[in-house]
Amino acid sequence: MTNIVEVRRLTKTFDGGFQALKSVDLDIKSGEIIALLGPNGAGKTTLISTICGITRATSGTVKIGGHDTVTAYRAARSLVGLVPQEITLEPFEKVISTVRFSRGLFGRAPNDAYLEKVLKSLSLWDKKDSKIMMLSGGMKRRVLIAKALAHEPRVLFLDEPSAGVDVELRKDMWKVVSQLKKDGVTIILTTHYIEEAEAIADRVGVIAKGEILLVENKADLMNRMGQKTLKIDLAEPVETIPKALSKYDLTIEDGGLLFAYDIATDRTGIAGLLADLRTAGLKLTDLQTRQSSLEEIFVSLVSEKDVAVEKEDAT
Numbered sequence: 092m093t094n095i096v097e098v099r100r101l102t103k104t105f106d107g108g109f110q111a112l113k114s115v116d117l118d119i120k121s122g123e124i125i126a127l128l129g130p131n132g133a134g135k136t137t138l139i140s141t142i143c144g145i146t147r148a149t150s151g152t153v154k155i156g157g158h159d160t161v162t163a164y165r166a167a168r169s170l171v172g173l174v175p176q177e178i179t180l181e182p183f184e185k186v187i188s189t190v191r192f193s194r195g196l197f198g199r200a201p202n203d204a205y206l207e208k209v210l211k212s213l214s215l216w217d218k219k220d221s222k223i224m225m226l227s228g229g230m231k232r233r234v235l236i237a238k239a240l241a242h243e244p245r246v247l248f249l250d251e252p253s254a255g256v257d258v259e260l261r262k263d264m265w266k267v268v269s270q271l272k273k274d275g276v277t278i279i280l281t282t283h284y285i286e287e288a289e290a291i292a293d294r295v296g297v298i299a300k301g302e303i304l305l306v307e308n309k310a311d312l313m314n315r316m317g318q319k320t321l322k323i324d325l326a327e328p329v330e331t332i333p334k335a336l337s338k339y340d341l342t343i344e345d346g347g348l349l350f351a352y353d354i355a356t357d358r359t360g361i362a363g364l365l366a367d368l369r370t371a372g373l374k375l376t377d378l379q380t381r382q383s384s385l386e387e388i389f390v391s392l393v394s395e396k397d398v399a400v401e402k403e404d405a406t
């Protein structure tokens with residue numbers, strides 16, 4: 092698969108001296124949905140505004156569809172649609188004029204049939220003649236998406252699309268995003284909502300303190316880093332770990348035993364544990380497994396980063 096976006100050693104230092112991006116490398120494949128996850132202040136917005144050419148990089152390069160965003164700004168920018176985090180719309184404009192204007196800005200010939208399709212997909216068609224100020228916050232967000240799609244971009248950036256929207260709109264947005272993917276549009280979204288990444292992304296990138304910690308296929312990431320826990324309910328609850336089982340990494344929960352194992356290994360140790368339980372004279376009444384979510388994986392990655400930075404600061 093070809094890369095539609097190529098980011099190389101991108102850094103951004105703001106005027107006050109704060110370094111928000113530290114030598115970021117990122118390849119985005121044509122047609123994929125990639126979710127960039129990171130805590131507040133991680134640099135997600137700075138990264139996508141720099142990729143889109145709205146914020147000037149301090150060093151490094153970005154190519155979109157092979158066009159450098161500095162030396163071939165117009166060609167690169169015309170391939171990109173950006174849905175910003177903040178609502179930036181003209182309150183007195185009508186919905187339809189807003190999207191027509193945006194299409195014109197990119198030098199695209201008028202195409203009301205296309206704009207009708209976009210507005211319908213976002214359930215905005217019946218609002219096309221309403222002024223922006225008459226719309227609810229959720230509808231304004233839909234208009235932002237329509238505006239970003241008006242010039243038929245090949246790459247769509249969504250900065251925190253779910254911030255402050257209700258569950259219904261979030262689900263609608265996921266539908267629009269999946270349809271766009273089917274139409275061949277590449278999608279990059281930043282989010283705090285891990286469930287969003289879990290639901291729609293093909294790959295997940297984790298960013299913290301201006302650095303990309305990893306970019307990986309979502310399913311592989313969950314398999315590689317995910318832990319499963321086996322809960323063993325016992326006929327006779329225990330308060331301490333029986334000596335015969337001391338070689339296993341066990342904890343006690345509600346009188347039963349919890350056994351954490353790695354999904355990625357072939358030998359989980361479960362069979363041996365169950366055999367040793369029987370030898371120890373413990374009768375099990377039930378077994379349940381649970382898998383760590385992307386959220387737990389993300390929290391552990393980001394906290395590892397915090398520890399690493401503290402160590403660096405201390406030396």
Ligand SMILES: Nc1ncnc2c1ncn2[C@@H]1O[C@H](COP(=O)(O)OP(=O)(O)OP(=O)(O)O)[C@@H](O)[C@H]1O
Nearest residue numbers: 105107109111129130131132133134135136137138
């Ligand atoms: N114009 C600016 N001048 C100085 N520092 C800035 C500027 N814009 C952003 N920053 C800083 O850069 C860091 C990254 O900010 P950014 O908005 O990219 O984070 P984010 O990951 O998008 O956060 P959030 O999830 O809260 O939106 C923050 O520490 C922020 O304070």
